[in-house]
Amino acid sequence: MTGLRGVLILGFPVAVxxxxxxxxxxERRRSNDPQTPSFVADNGWPVAVFLVxxxxxxxxxxxxxxxxxxxxxxFHPKLPSSQRGGPRDVYTLENYQYFLFGSTRSTANxxxxxxxxxxxxxxxxxxxxxxxxxxxxxxxxxMAQVGSGSQVRKLMLLLIIPYWVNELLRAFAFxxxxxxxxxxxxxxxxxxxxxxxxxxxxxDVALYSGLTYAYLLVMMFPLYNALESLDHNxxxxxxxxxAPWWHIHLNVVMPYAKPxxxxxxxxxxxxxxxxxxxxxxxxxxxxxxxxxxxxxxFYQAFNWNQxxxxxxxxxxxxILFVMIVMRVFRVSLSEIxx
Amino acid sequence: MSARTVQRxxxxxxxxxxxxxxxxxxxxxxxxAVNTSQYPQVLPFEGFTLDWFTILLEDRNVVEGIRNSVxxxxxxxxxxxxxxxxxxxxxxxxxxxxxSLYYLVVVSPVLTPxxxxxxxxxxxxxxxxxxxGSESVYNGLFLATLGQSTFISAYCMLxxxxxxxxxxxxxxxxxxxxxxxHTQVFFHILLPFLKPAIFSAAVIAFLSSFENYNTTTFxxxxxxxxxxxxAGRVRQGTTPAISALAVLIIAVTLAGAxxxxxxxRIEQRREEGRARAxxxxxxxxxxxxxxxxxx
Amino acid sequence: xxxxxxxxxxxxxxxxxxxxxxxSLKIAGGEFFSILGPSGCGKTTLLRTISGFLQPSxxxxxxxxQDMAGLGANRRPTALIFQNLALFPLMTVADxxxxxxxxxxxxxxxxxxxxxxxxxxVALPDQGDKLVSELSGGQKQRVAIARALxxxxxxxxxxxxxxxxxxxxxxxxxAELRAIQKRVGITFIYITHDQGEALTMSDRIAVxxxxxxxxxxxxxxxxxxxxxxxxxxxxxxNNRFEGTVVETREGHAVVETSVGRLAGRRRNGxxxxxxxxxxxxxxxxxxxxDGTSAPISCELASxxxxxxxxxxxxxxxxxxxxxxxxxxRDDAGAMSPGQKLALDYAAHDGLVLPVGGHD
Numbered sequence: 003m004t005g006l007r008g009v010l011i012l013g014f015p016v017a018v019x020x021x022x023x024x025x026x027x028x029e030r031r032r033s034n035d036p037q038t039p040s041f042v043a044d045n046g047w048p049v050a051v052f053l054v055x056x057x058x059x060x061x062x063x064x065x066x067x068x069x070x071x072x073x074x075x076x077f078h079p080k081l082p083s084s085q086r087g088g089p090r091d092v093y094t095l096e097n098y099q100y101f102l103f104g105s106t107r108s109t110a111n112x113x114x115x116x117x118x119x120x121x122x123x124x125x126x127x128x129x130x131x132x133x134x135x136x137x138x139x140x141x142x143x144x145m146a147q148v149g150s151g152s153q154v155r156k157l158m159l160l161l162i163i164p165y166w167v168n169e170l171l172r173a174f175a176f177x178x179x180x181x182x183x184x185x186x187x188x189x190x191x192x193x194x195x196x197x198x199x200x201x202x203x204x205x206d207v208a209l210y211s212g213l214t215y216a217y218l219l220v221m222m223f224p225l226y227n228a229l230e231s232l233d234h235n236x237x238x239x240x241x242x243x244x245a246p247w248w249h250i251h252l253n254v255v256m257p258y259a260k261p262x263x264x265x266x267x268x269x270x271x272x273x274x275x276x277x278x279x280x281x282x283x284x285x286x287x288x289x290x291x292x293x294x295x296x297x298x299x300f301y302q303a304f305n306w307n308q309x310x311x312x313x314x315x316x317x318x319x320x321i322l323f324v325m326i327v328m329r330v331f332r333v334s335l336s337e338i339x340x
Numbered sequence: 341m342s343a344r345t346v347q348r349x350x351x352x353x354x355x356x357x358x359x360x361x362x363x364x365x366x367x368x369x370x371x372x373a374v375n376t377s378q379y380p381q382v383l384p385f386e387g388f389t390l391d392w393f394t395i396l397l398e399d400r401n402v403v404e405g406i407r408n409s410v411x412x413x414x415x416x417x418x419x420x421x422x423x424x425x426x427x428x429x430x431x432x433x434x435x436x437x438x439x440s441l442y443y444l445v446v447v448s449p450v451l452t453p454x455x456x457x458x459x460x461x462x463x464x465x466x467x468x469x470x471x472x473g474s475e476s477v478y479n480g481l482f483l484a485t486l487g488q489s490t491f492i493s494a495y496c497m498l499x500x501x502x503x504x505x506x507x508x509x510x511x512x513x514x515x516x517x518x519x520x521x522h523t524q525v526f527f528h529i530l531l532p533f534l535k536p537a538i539f540s541a542a543v544i545a546f547l548s549s550f551e552n553y554n555t556t557t558f559x560x561x562x563x564x565x566x567x568x569x570x571a572g573r574v575r576q577g578t579t580p581a582i583s584a585l586a587v588l589i590i591a592v593t594l595a596g597a598x599x600x601x602x603x604x605r606i607e608q609r610r611e612e613g614r615a616r617a618x619x620x621x622x623x624x625x626x627x628x629x630x631x632x633x634x635x
Numbered sequence: 636x637x638x639x640x641x642x643x644x645x646x647x648x649x650x651x652x653x654x655x656x657x658x659s660l661k662i663a664g665g666e667f668f669s670i671l672g673p674s675g676c677g678k679t680t681l682l683r684t685i686s687g688f689l690q691p692s693x694x695x696x697x698x699x700x701q702d703m704a705g706l707g708a709n710r711r712p713t714a715l716i717f718q719n720l721a722l723f724p725l726m727t728v729a730d731x732x733x734x735x736x737x738x739x740x741x742x743x744x745x746x747x748x749x750x751x752x753x754x755x756x757v758a759l760p761d762q763g764d765k766l767v768s769e770l771s772g773g774q775k776q777r778v779a780i781a782r783a784l785x786x787x788x789x790x791x792x793x794x795x796x797x798x799x800x801x802x803x804x805x806x807x808x809x810a811e812l813r814a815i816q817k818r819v820g821i822t823f824i825y826i827t828h829d830q831g832e833a834l835t836m837s838d839r840i841a842v843x844x845x846x847x848x849x850x851x852x853x854x855x856x857x858x859x860x861x862x863x864x865x866x867x868x869x870x871x872x873n874n875r876f877e878g879t880v881v882e883t884r885e886g887h888a889v890v891e892t893s894v895g896r897l898a899g900r901r902r903n904g905x906x907x908x909x910x911x912x913x914x915x916x917x918x919x920x921x922x923x924x925d926g927t928s929a930p931i932s933c934e935l936a937s938x939x940x941x942x943x944x945x946x947x948x949x950x951x952x953x954x955x956x957x958x959x960x961x962x963x964r965d966d967a968g969a970m971s972p973g974q975k976l977a978l979d980y981a982a983h984d985g986l987v988l989p990v991g992g993h994d
Contacts, residue, residue, distance in 0.1 A: 022438065025437075043707075045433075045522055045526070046522030046523035046525075046526065048523050049522065049523055052426060053429055056426030056427075057423075059423070060426070060446065061442075061446055064449075064461075064489065064490045065445060065448065065449055068463065068465075069460050071463050071464040071467065072459060072460040137358065140354055141354075141358055144351070160359060160363075163590075163594075164365075166590060166597075168551045168553075168570065168586070169553060170553060170567060170570045170571055170574060171570065171582070171586040172366075173574070174369070174570075174574045174582060175365030175366060175368055175369040177574070178368050178369060178583075179364070179368055215362075268451070269451075272452075272453060273453075276454060276456070277554075278454075278554045279554070279571065282571060282575060283574045293453070293554075296459075297557075300459070310459065310463060313455065313456050316455075317453070317456050320451070508719075508721065510717050510721040513708065513717070513721065514715070514721035514723070515723075515734065517687075517715045518709075518738065518782070518783075518785075518786055520709055520738040528734075528737075528738075532725050533725065614766055614769045615768065617765075618769050618770055618771060621771035621774060625772070625774075626801055626804070
C-alpha cells in the first residue's frame, strides 16, 4: 500500500471509533448517574455491532474518507499509476495553478475561460436563486396561508408531477421549446414578432430558464413548510393595524420564514452551481458553466488531479455559501435540511 | 373594479403563468413523442404515430441502461435503507455533545454537489483497488451504488428519524418487562413499527437512485445507466424516441402514485372502522353493560 | 407463586435531585400493597426501581429474598402495568397477551391454551383476534392485566392503572382487580394518588411524600392514627389547628390554638411549649346546642347535602376554615349561612402532632 494513504484507510476509522468510545465512557463517568445504560446493554450485542459497523462504514468510508482523498489528490501531479508513491509523487499546487493561470508552469496569463466560467456560474446561480424565490414565494404563501385544504392538496399534486420526469428529460423539453426550429421560435416567426429565429440556446437564455425551471420545487417545499407554521393571526393583526400588504410580507412573514428561505436558497444555489445535466443539454458551443468544465477535466483532458482541484474549488464555494447564508439569516444547519 | 377583484385576477394570472411554465415543456414533449416528424418538434405536426415507442424499446443501449438503472436502484435500496436506519438509531442514542458533529457529517452529502460525491468515490476506490491489488472493487455498478448511497442514506435517515420521534418508548419497556431481550425488542417491536418508514425509504431510495445523473455519470465508469444513455443521446440531437421515453416514465409514475393513493385510502378506511368499533365498545361500557365480573 | 419484596434503605438520585430518600419497606408475599402519594412524590420512581428500569443509587431491592442488583427489567420476576398500558398496537389481543410466552419460546399450542385461559380470567372471551385499537378503555385494561399475568410474575406492579377511566368503571375495576388478586394470589404493588382507591383495595398502604415514606400500615391505622402532619391531611379530610402545647398528660396533650384550647391524643415526643398541630376529622365534630362550654365556636358559611352525609363549611372567629361532616342520622335539619355554631368532639378523636413531620 502506498504508505501514507494506507495508514489513512486503515487507521482513520479505527481511531475515530476508539475516540467516540472513550469519550462516551468519560461522559458517563462524569454524569455520575447509574441510570445511563451502556450502548451495548441498551441494544443487545447483535444490534449494537450492526449500528456501529453501519454508521462507521457510512460516515467514514463513504462520506469522509473519499473527500479527504480528493483533497489529497488535488495536491498531487498527474502520474501514471506505476509512478504513484514514487519520487515524482510530491505535494504541489500545480493543479490549482492551472485553474488560475491555465498552465502548470508559468503564472504569466490568467486562465480567462475557466475563471470567467467560475464567476459566471456563481453570479448566475445567485441570480437564478433570487428569481426562483420570487417566482415561488406567492404560490408558497397562497398554499400555506390562503388556500383551503383540498385546494392545497391538488396544487401539491400538480407541483410534484413534473418532477417525476428525469431532469435530463425536462432539460430536453426546454431544448425542444427553445431550439431554432423549436416551438417558441416557430410561434414567434409565424406571428410576425420576429423576422428570423432567435438563437435562444446560443444566448444562454434556454439554459438559464431551464435552470430556473429545474429547481422550482426545491425552493417551494422549504418555503411552504416554513410559511405553513406561521400563525395567521399575526398577519391579521398587522393588517388590522393598517399595514399595507407589502409591508406585512417584508416585516412579518419573511422574517418568520427565514429558515425556510435560507434552506430553499441554499439548496437551489448548490444545485445550480453544481448543475451538470442542464448545461450539457441546453448549452451551446460557447456556453460557460463551471461543472461541465470539471467534467471535461476528467473525461476530456483525462487529468483527474486537475479535475479534483476544480471540484475542490466548487466544494469550497458551496461551503462558503452555506456558511454565509447561515450567518446572514442566522439559522443553524439542522434548520436547513428538510 | 375593486381592489379585491384586481388581486384575484392577478393571482389567477400568476397561477396560469406558473403552471403553464411548469407543464408547458412536458406537454411539448408529449406531443413530440407522437409526432411522426423525424426531429422532435411540436409544429408542424406531421402525423400521429406510436412508432417511436417501439423504436425506443429496440434500442439496445436504452435497454441495457434501464437494466443497470434498475439493478443499481435495487442495490441502493438494500444499502441505504439499513444505513439510514442505523444512522437514525445512533442519532437518538449518541451522547449530546457529539450530536451536532455527527449530524453534520451524515447530512453533509445531501448538501454536497452530486458531482463531488461521484468524483471522490471514484478516486478513493481507485486507490483502494490499487492498494489491495484487486480490480473487482473498481466496478461501475459497485461505485455508482456506493456513491448514490452516500447521500440517499441521508434521505432514508431523515425519514426514519421523523418516524422514530413518534415511537412510544413505553412499548419497549413493556416488552423488556415481559422478558424480551434487547435484540428481541428490536425485531418484534421496533422494526414492525418502522415498517411504513422502511417502505417509504425504499421507494424514495429507488426513485432517487433511478433518476440520478450527476453522481452516477462519474461513478459508473464505462457502464451505462438510463440517465447516462439519455445524456449521451440528448447531446447528439435526437429522435422523438426520447420523448416517448419521458411519456412512458410519467405514465408509470402516475400509475404508481394512483396505486399508492388507493392503498392509502383502503388502509385509512380500515383504521376508521376499528376506531368506530372501539367507540361502540366504549359506549356499551359506560352504559353499564360491563362484562361479567371475572371472579 | 408469589414473593415478598424488601426495600432496604433505597435511595434513587437523578443528578442532584433525590427522587426517593432512604425508602425501606417489607411487603409480604400475596399482599395487596398500595403506595399512596401526590404527583411527584416519587412513587412511580420507586415502582420503576422495583421493576428494574432504574437502579438504586444506594440501598438494595430484594425480591423473594434475592438481591436484584444488576438484574435488568427483563430478568426480574416482576411484571409492570404501565399507566398508559403500553399495549402493542400492531398485535392482536391474543398476541399481546401471549408476547411474554413468545419470548420465552413457549410452543404455539401451549401458548394459545394459556392465552385463552387468561382471556377467561379477565372476562374477555372471544376478543383474541381483535386489534387493540378496536377496544374500549376498560377492555384495554383487562388485556394489560392478562398480558402481565401471562408470564406468571411473582410480583405484579401497577402504575395508577385506573386513572384514565370513567368514575363508575373505575369503581367496578377496583373490585375486579381485588378479586383477580385474591384468585391469583400474587403480590400486588399498586400506585395511586387517590386515597379512596388505596383504602378500599389494599391490605396495607405506604404514604409517600417528596421521596420519603411517611407511614406504612393497614388502612385503618393510616386513617385513624396518622404518623405525620402530611399523612393526617392527605388521607381523608381533616381539620387542622396550629398552636402551642400547654399541658401534657399520659398519652394526651392540650394545645392553645386560635380557636381555643384543644385536646387530643398524642404520641411521644411533645413537651410543653412546643409548636404543635391538632387534627380533628370532620366526622368527629358534633354540633352542640349548649353553647357555653363548647371548645370551638364558629359561623356557618355554607352547607352541602350529599345524601348519606351533610358537610358543613364553617369559619372560626379568626377566619380559619372548619369542615364538619354529619351523618344523615345526626343531621338535625337544614341550617342557614351565618348561623352561629358550637362544635365539640371527644378528646381521643383529636390528634396532636409536632409541626413539620415525624414524631
